[in-house]
Amino acid sequence: MIRALKKLSFSPRCLAALCFLASAAMPVLVFIAGCKQVPMTNRKQLLITSEQSENNMGLTAYQEVLKKEPAAKNEKAIEMVRRVGQRIADVANRPDFQWEFNVIESETQNAFCLPGGKVAVYTGILPVCESEAGLAVVMSHEVAHAIARHGGERMTQQTVTNGVKQAGTYLLGQAKVEEQKQQIILAAYGAASEYGVILPYSRKHELEADHIGVMLMAKAGYDPSEAPRFWERFSGSKQGSAPMEFMSTHPSDATRAAALRALLPEAMSHYEAAESKVGLGEAVPQ
Numbered sequence: 001m002i003r004a005l006k007k008l009s010f011s012p013r014c015l016a017a018l019c020f021l022a023s024a025a026m027p028v029l030v031f032i033a034g035c036k037q038v039p040m041t042n043r044k045q046l047l048i049t050s051e052q053s054e055n056n057m058g059l060t061a062y063q064e065v066l067k068k069e070p071a072a073k074n075e076k077a078i079e080m081v082r083r084v085g086q087r088i089a090d091v092a093n094r095p096d097f098q099w100e101f102n103v104i105e106s107e108t109q110n111a112f113c114l115p116g117g118k119v120a121v122y123t124g125i126l127p128v129c130e131s132e133a134g135l136a137v138v139m140s141h142e143v144a145h146a147i148a149r150h151g152g153e154r155m156t157q158q159t160v161t162n163g164v165k166q167a168g169t170y171l172l173g174q175a176k177v178e179e180q181k182q183q184i185i186l187a188a189y190g191a192a193s194e195y196g197v198i199l200p201y202s203r204k205h206e207l208e209a210d211h212i213g214v215m216l217m218a219k220a221g222y223d224p225s226e227a228p229r230f231w232e233r234f235s236g237s238k239q240g241s242a243p244m245e246f247m248s249t250h251p252s253d254a255t256r257a258a259a260l261r262a263l264l265p266e267a268m269s270h271y272e273a274a275e276s277k278v279g280l281g282e283a284v285p286q
Contacts, residue, residue: 038148039093040212047149048156051115054149055097058114062100065120072103072123076285081121084135084222087278088143089117091219097146109237113142115151128237132281133226136217144212150205203251207259214260214267221274222281224267228257 036045072078085101097117107124119142121135129135145151210227218224235253251259271277 036149038208038212040215041148041208043208045149045153046156047152049152051149051152054152054155055116058116058118058146058151059098062114062118062120065104066102069120070105072105074103074123074285077123077126078103080132080135080282080284081139084132084220084281085119085139085143087220087222088136088140088216091216092143092147094147109234111138111142113139113146115146115149117143117146119143126284127286128234129230129284130233131226131283132278133217133222134230134233134280135284136220136222136281137213137227137230140213140216140220141209142213143216144209145205148205148208148212150209154202154205206250207256210256210260211263214263215270218267218270219274221271221276221278223277223279224260224264224271226280227267228260228264231257231260 036047037043038045081103082101085099089097089099094117099117099119101119101121104120104122106122108122109125109128111119111121111125113119119139121139125138126135129138214224214227217227231253
C-alpha cells in the first residue's frame with residue numbers, strides 16, 4: 001500500500017490522513033480514491049469511497065425515501081421545482097448524473113440532493129422561497145453538496161473517527177450493509193447530524209455549498225442577489241429559538257447572508273454571462 005501511495009501525488013495533510021487510515025485498517029483492505037479538489041472552490045479533500053459507490057447508495061436511499069414520504073399534489077409547484085432543477089443541472093457540469101427532481105408533501109423546511117443527482121424538495125420550504133430564484137437558492141445549495149461530494153468526505157471522516165469496525169462494515173459489505181448504506185448516505189447528506197468531531201467540518205461544508213450554489217444559480221440565469229435575502233427570510237420564518245451557531249451543524253443565517261453578499265460580485269459576473277436570464281422568475285404557487 002505504501003508503495004502504491006508513493007506513485008500518487010498528495011498534499012502533506014492528505015498523505016498523513018491516508019497513512020492513518022492504512023495503519024488503522026490493516027489488515028482490512030481499504031479502497032482509496034485519494035485526494036480530490038472541490039469544484040469551484042478548489043479545496044483539497046480526502047475521499048476513500050468511490051463516486052460510483054456513493055451514487056449507488058444515493059439511488060437506493062432516494063427510492064426508500066420516496067416510498068415512505070407522501071408525494072406533493074400541487075402540479076404547478078412540481079413543475080416549477082423540476083424546471084428550476086433542470087436549469088441548475090444544465091450548468092452543474094455533471095452529465096454523468098441521472099438527475100431526478102421530486103416534491104415531498106411535508107411542513108418540514110428542507111430539501112436534499114443525494115449523490116447522482118437525486119433531488120427532493122419539501123413543500124414546507126416553498127413559502128420561504130417566494131420565487132423561482134428563491135427556490136434556486138435552495139436547490140443549487142443542495143446540488144452543490146452532491147457535486148462537491150461532501151457526503152463522501154464526511155463518510156471518510158467518520159471512518160477515521162470510528163475506526164476499523166465501521167470501515168469494514170460499510171466499505172467491505174458486512175452484515176446489514178444495505179440498511180447501513182441508506183443510513184450512512186442520508187446522514188452524510190443532511191438527514192441526520194452528530195454533535196462531536198464532525199460538527200465544525202459540517203459548517204465548513206455548508207458555507208462551501210452556499211459558495212458553489214450561488215455560482216450555479218447565477219450561471220443558470222437566476223438573480224444571485226436573492227441568495228442573502230432568502231437566508232434573511234428563512235431566519236424570520238423559524239419557529240422557536242434557533243440554536244447558537246457554535247452548537248449547530250449549520251452556520252447562523254446572518255453568517256450565511258454576509259458570506260453570500262461578499263460573493264455577489266463574482267456571482268453577478270456569471271449572471272451577466274448567462275445565456276438566458278430568469279431574474280427572480282415566477283412566484284412560487286401557493
